[in-house]
Amino acid sequence: MMVSTKGRYALTVMVDLARKGENGYVSLSDIAESENLSMKYLESIIAILNKGGMLKSLRGKNGGYMLAREPKDYTINEILLLTEGTLAPVNCIMQEGVQCEKAATCSTLPLWAGLDKVIENYLKGITLEDIITGNRKKMLGEYCESCEPAK
């Protein structure tokens, strides 16, 4: 499994906040309740999003969280990357060009590198806005049965 609950819940939170829009801060308990998730666990996940600059937060009474930018300005890739640390499908693909010592002679490395790129490319191409507007065509592409067939 490449994406754990941490990343999945993080995305869920972002979607929830995106839907709530800009009318005030939304509290952690509200999010936990509306998504039916453990408040304590969600707290640790939101902390990552917050420290990563994805959210604005306000402490104290009537406090809570809201998106720092507009939904269209978040790619799914950056949200998952922040919470998961890496999205590489295998251990031998490191971030930022660091590579395993067998890399020079490894015949399967191009495969893993290609897979990594395909994943990254897909996730960079989709934004929070695509999710809240239900842009199935963009997410499912040719596999979308409810979209009109490609001509």
Place this chain on the structure above:
Amino acid sequence: MMVSTKGRYALTVMVDLARKGENGYVSLSDIAESENLSMKYLESIIAILNKGGMLKSLRGKNGGYMLAREPKDYTINEILLLTEGTLAPVNCIMQEGVQCEKAATCSTLPLWAGLDKVIENYLKGITLEDIITGNRKKMLGEYCESCEPAK
């Protein structure tokens, strides 16, 4: 991590056997040695490949393993699927249409489904032969720096 050492080593074994061709059975110890991997661990991985019909095996002296088909007739997808069980990037994507109970209202499901399809599609498009011939263009696509640029 979506693909563990199990799947990676399995692929390595398949590549090794593909390179050795059809001149006789190759023993486990030969494979372990040439790939510098633990023989005992490799044994458990080869067992999966063997039971899954990927290999022919011969017990006893001068025994060993060889590919059951030609390299071009193995997709990477089926090799990894056999050893890993699933290649779904998230837990909420099950195999064979089984789905989580929130599926009907889940706004992020199309994203995960799309990602799953992108991965599957990529891995189905590459064969063992592509790896042993070093078909970088197919594996890396537009990210291949040593391939001639697309027109």
Place this chain on the structure above:
DNA sequence: CATATTCCTACCGAGGGAGTAGGATTTATC
């Protein structure tokens, strides 16, 4: 029969995922 090999079952340690617990700090409102 000796040897080289596959085959089978059982076991184990470490690490990470998933979640819990408790309290310190900050802020809005009465």
Place this chain on the structure above:
DNA sequence: GATAAATCCTACTCCCTCGGTAGGAATATG
């Protein structure tokens, strides 16, 4: 200024899987 409602912070626990080990039974060759 007290109180309530919220974020923030640190630590802990349970449990499962990954990665690997161990030992021996079955089988084929010479």
